Amino acid sequence: MEFNFDPATLTALAITYGTKLVAAVATLVIGLIIVRAIVGVFGKVLDRSGVDVSLRSFLLSLISMLLKAMVYITALGMLGVEMTSFVALIAAAGLAVGMALSGTLQNFAGGVMILLFKPYKIGDFVEAQGYAGVVKDIQIFTTILTTGDNKTVLIPNGGLATGSLINYSTQPRRRVDFIFGIGYGDDLDKAYEVLGKLIEADDRILKDPEPFMALHALADSSVNIVVRVWVEAGDYWGVYFNMNEQVYRSFGNEGLSIPYPQMDVHVQPADG
Numbered sequence: 001m002e003f004n005f006d007p008a009t010l011t012a013l014a015i016t017y018g019t020k021l022v023a024a025v026a027t028l029v030i031g032l033i034i035v036r037a038i039v040g041v042f043g044k045v046l047d048r049s050g051v052d053v054s055l056r057s058f059l060l061s062l063i064s065m066l067l068k069a070m071v072y073i074t075a076l077g078m079l080g081v082e083m084t085s086f087v088a089l090i091a092a093a094g095l096a097v098g099m100a101l102s103g104t105l106q107n108f109a110g111g112v113m114i115l116l117f118k119p120y121k122i123g124d125f126v127e128a129q130g131y132a133g134v135v136k137d138i139q140i141f142t143t144i145l146t147t148g149d150n151k152t153v154l155i156p157n158g159g160l161a162t163g164s165l166i167n168y169s170t171q172p173r174r175r176v177d178f179i180f181g182i183g184y185g186d187d188l189d190k191a192y193e194v195l196g197k198l199i200e201a202d203d204r205i206l207k208d209p210e211p212f213m214a215l216h217a218l219a220d221s222s223v224n225i226v227v228r229v230w231v232e233a234g235d236y237w238g239v240y241f242n243m244n245e246q247v248y249r250s251f252g253n254e255g256l257s258i259p260y261p262q263m264d265v266h267v268q269p270a271d272g
Contacts, residue, residue: 024078031071039064104141110161111140124169129155173206174236176229180247181222183257188215188223194254195227198246204235222259 039060046056115138120126124135126145131153133145143160145153168174182191192213199211209230216226231239251258 020079024075027078028071028075031074032068035064035067035071038067106158107141107156110157110159111138111142113161114138114143114157115140119165120167120169124167126165126167126169128163128165129159131155169233172233173230174233176231176236176240176243178227178229178240178243178247179216180225180227180251181219181259182225182251183259184223186223186256188225190254191225191251191256194250194256195225195247198243198250199227199229202239202242204231204239206230206232221261 042063043056043060046059114120120135120138122135122138126132126135131145131147133147133151133153135143136146136152137144140157142154142156145155147153180191180195182188195213196211199205205211206229211230212226212228214226216224218224227243229239229243248258
């Protein structure tokens with residue numbers, strides 16, 4: 001079989017495809033330069049916004065890959081490569097992977113939301129998903145807590161981003177609530193006086209807001225007094241434990257009883 005090459009045809013093909021090749025290469029080079037500039041500008045925006053370093057790195061990598069993929073697809077299309085089937089194949093593969101990794105993707109999305117909106121930060125004491133502890137690390141997929149008894153807990157970020165969470169570290173002051181019981185027949189005013197002296201003697205208890213005391217309930221076995229005081233967040237547990245101990249010691253010395261649940265049993269003689 002002989003091939004006859006027409007110089008005019010070859011010249012036309014060379015001009016046509018050469019022009020496309022030059023245009024594709026120019027598009028690729030200029031596109032990559034523009035992508036680098038966009039990523040640089042976005043990185044500066046993230047720096048000014050105070051976005052977490054790990055999230056910043058991930059977002060910049062993701063944006064860079066997406067924009068570069070668009071540039072490559074555009075350049076290949078300019079060369080006459082049919083991209084419709086290729087893009088559809090990528091989309092189908094992405095859908096399959098997304099369905100297989102739905103839980104992981106949910107945790108990833110939760111991690112992004114947490115790092116962006118910062119409902120808590122490293123060092124905060126939080127309670128969520130049945131666990132309470134100090135936040136030691138916030139990763140893309142999980143948050144790591146250290147509990148009070150020094151256990152490490154890894155909690156998926158998906159539940160943290162969409163569920164309820166208590167952050168004990170956001171407010172500088174906290175209120176400590178107590179319920180103290182005295183016996184029926186004890187001097188209520190005397191109990192108020194003793195409690196007032198204990199509050200006054202503790203320098204960690206703030207004067208503003210003013211401490212609050214009131215009769216809480218006439219319970220089955222005791223007359224309950226509610227006490228509410230405000231402290232700096234770091235003094236919460238110290239005041240809580242110390243006040244309970246001081247009340248136990250002082251009530252006995254002042255003739256105030258601390259009742260406990262009891263039951264009176266009456267034995268009726270049998271008829272006979």
